[in-house]
Amino acid sequence: METRSAKKRKLSIFYSNNNNNNEEEQQPGNDYISELPDAVLHHILFLLPIKTVAQTSVLSKRWRSLWSTFPDLDFTTFNPVATISHPNGSRKSHAHSSHSHSSNPKGIDFISQILTLRNKHSDIRVLRFRGRLSFSRLNGMIRRAIRHNVQELDVDVATDDYFNFPRCVIASKSLRVFKMRSRYPGFRLAPTSIMKSGFQSLQSLSLSLIILYNQPSLSDLFSDSSFPLLKKLSLDACFGLKILNVGCRALEDLSLENCFQLQCLEISCLKLERLRVASCFDAYIARSWVKIEAPKVRSVVWEYNAVTDGCFVVNLSGVDEASVGFFVLQEHLSVPKLQTVSNLLMALSHVRRLTLEIQCVEIISNNNYFAVYLQPFNNLESLELHTGFNKNNVPGLACIFKSSPLLRTLILRIINDYKIERRKWNKDLWDMSATEEEQYWESQAEALKSFLHNLKVVKIHGFLECENEVSLAKFLLKHGKALEEMTLCTGRCKARDSLRRQKIRSQIMGFSWASSNAKITIQ
Numbered sequence: 001m002e003t004r005s006a007k008k009r010k011l012s013i014f015y016s017n018n019n020n021n022n023e024e025e026q027q028p029g030n031d032y033i034s035e036l037p038d039a040v041l042h043h044i045l046f047l048l049p050i051k052t053v054a055q056t057s058v059l060s061k062r063w064r065s066l067w068s069t070f071p072d073l074d075f076t077t078f079n080p081v082a083t084i085s086h087p088n089g090s091r092k093s094h095a096h097s098s099h100s101h102s103s104n105p106k107g108i109d110f111i112s113q114i115l116t117l118r119n120k121h122s123d124i125r126v127l128r129f130r131g132r133l134s135f136s137r138l139n140g141m142i143r144r145a146i147r148h149n150v151q152e153l154d155v156d157v158a159t160d161d162y163f164n165f166p167r168c169v170i171a172s173k174s175l176r177v178f179k180m181r182s183r184y185p186g187f188r189l190a191p192t193s194i195m196k197s198g199f200q201s202l203q204s205l206s207l208s209l210i211i212l213y214n215q216p217s218l219s220d221l222f223s224d225s226s227f228p229l230l231k232k233l234s235l236d237a238c239f240g241l242k243i244l245n246v247g248c249r250a251l252e253d254l255s256l257e258n259c260f261q262l263q264c265l266e267i268s269c270l271k272l273e274r275l276r277v278a279s280c281f282d283a284y285i286a287r288s289w290v291k292i293e294a295p296k297v298r299s300v301v302w303e304y305n306a307v308t309d310g311c312f313v314v315n316l317s318g319v320d321e322a323s324v325g326f327f328v329l330q331e332h333l334s335v336p337k338l339q340t341v342s343n344l345l346m347a348l349s350h351v352r353r354l355t356l357e358i359q360c361v362e363i364i365s366n367n368n369y370f371a372v373y374l375q376p377f378n379n380l381e382s383l384e385l386h387t388g389f390n391k392n393n394v395p396g397l398a399c400i401f402k403s404s405p406l407l408r409t410l411i412l413r414i415i416n417d418y419k420i421e422r423r424k425w426n427k428d429l430w431d432m433s434a435t436e437e438e439q440y441w442e443s444q445a446e447a448l449k450s451f452l453h454n455l456k457v458v459k460i461h462g463f464l465e466c467e468n469e470v471s472l473a474k475f476l477l478k479h480g481k482a483l484e485e486m487t488l489c490t491g492r493c494k495a496r497d498s499l500r501r502q503k504i505r506s507q508i509m510g511f512s513w514a515s516s517n518a519k520i521t522i523q
Contacts, residue, residue, distance in 0.1 A: 045070060050075055073126065108129075125151050129155065143168050157181075161185065162186055163188075170194065180208070181207075182208060199227050205233050208237055222244075239261070244262060244264070246268070253274045265289075267292045277303075287310075290310070291311075298320050299321045300319050300321075311344050313344060313347035320353065322355070324345065328362070349375045351379065354377065354380055356384070361387045371399055374399055375403065381408045389466075395440075404451055408456050456482050483514070484517055490522065
């Protein structure tokens with residue numbers, strides 16, 4: 001039997017151990033977060049705004065060291081681009097310009113100070129900044145970033161005058177991605193002989209607002225020798241550019257926009273997958289041409305470009321998706337320009353998804369040339385057409401439908417010009433075959449037999465119950481044997497128009513359909 005004295009000793013030992021544990025719990029714990037590796041902490045800090053990351057430097061020497069070696073410097077979060085933009089894009093007076101130059105000096109000073117005081121042995125992975133500053137200061141900041149082996153450099157700036165392309169970028173061996181956007185007034189490239197001597201490691205290049213009046217030809221800059229590793233190239237607003245050749249063997253993505261004075265474009269890239277050319281070419285000059293050789297391209301966007309006098313396209317059979325549109329000054333095009341449109345559409349005849357902008361539809365509608373020379377799109381599954389749907393568009397649409405024998409989905413976006421009066425529908429349009437448009441569609445029923453037997457989905461946006469769209473909807477319902485869904489989107493309508501919608505729906509529901517599985521939706 002345990003004695004009373006033995007019990008007292010056990011209780012004494014128990015309380016002694018318990019007090020020691022409480023004292024240990026009350027002691028401050030270890031800083032496990034600070035003990036994490038730099039790479040892990042840098043990744044955590046990357047998820048925070050740059051201003052918050054900078055504030056952590058006051059915590060301790062450890063965190064100050066983390067800030068001085070932080071590799072991802074994105075200063076765009078606290079230096080918004082709105083502080084550097086010019087209203088209406090116009091040149092400001094000297095007084096106004098000086099005021100704008102100093103509108104956010106603390107932001108630029110902060111960035112410059114960080115780059116100056118940065119750990120000399122720490123590399124920069126990403127540097128992004130925006131601001132209004134002088135070229136000398138811009139050049140100095142870029143030089144400091146290059147010394148720290150920056151890999152991605154994204155600059156969005158405005159200056160008081162034209163500035164030259166920073167030459168320190170050309171010789172950089174660490175730079176992989178370079179983006180330079182000049183808000184105003186633009187920058188000039190270095191001579192081609194100097195530009196061709198570098199960029200051996202660059203994989204992505206994006207330039208905006210380039211002044212090229214003194215060197216309008218870039219026929220040998222974007223080549224294998226100059227950019228051996230370049231995969232993505234984007235050029236925007238190249239003023240004065242007339243001749244451009246792109247022949248980088250590793251290039252996969254090419255975007256060219258707002259080059260209004262371009263006359264000759266040649267693209268020869270065997271690995272190119274995505275091509276976008278928008279708002280380019282000089283519409284007032286003759287003898288313009290384009291040549292494309294890109295056997296692996298999958299996506300093509302060709303929008304709002306002036307029609308060139310020549311188009312030579314080699315092997316685009318791999319294109320899966322395309323969008324085509326033009327900028328046209330005259331309603332009637334010359335034969336060479338019509339051949340250009342025809343050649344481009346012929347090169348895209350293997351696409352599965354195609355969008356034709358309003359001017360492209362107008363060209364096809366206004367010229368009998370395409371009734372003979374428009375090649376069939378035998379692989380086309382989805383077609384989107386933008387059209388004003390005037391009376392003269394009806395034959396053009398029929399021509400396009402005839403060239404799409406296996407089409408599954410048709411999307412029609414009606415661009416309504418409210419200055420042009422269009423004949424409204426009446427209930428007789430659903431019961432009679434007396435209108436000229438409906439008679440025309442009925443005359444095309446045999447030629448469109450394959451199209452009508454494969455079409456499953458029809459969506460008409462901007463449906464205003466005018467004669468042309470009503471006649472087409474009625475024709476597709478009457479002959480579309482495979483039709484499963486028809487959606488008529490009337491857009492914004494007043495409350496009083498709801499009754500009209502109900503009347504249209506009742507008329508449609510009472511009409512005999514070729515497909516018993518079709519569903520009609522009016523939005």
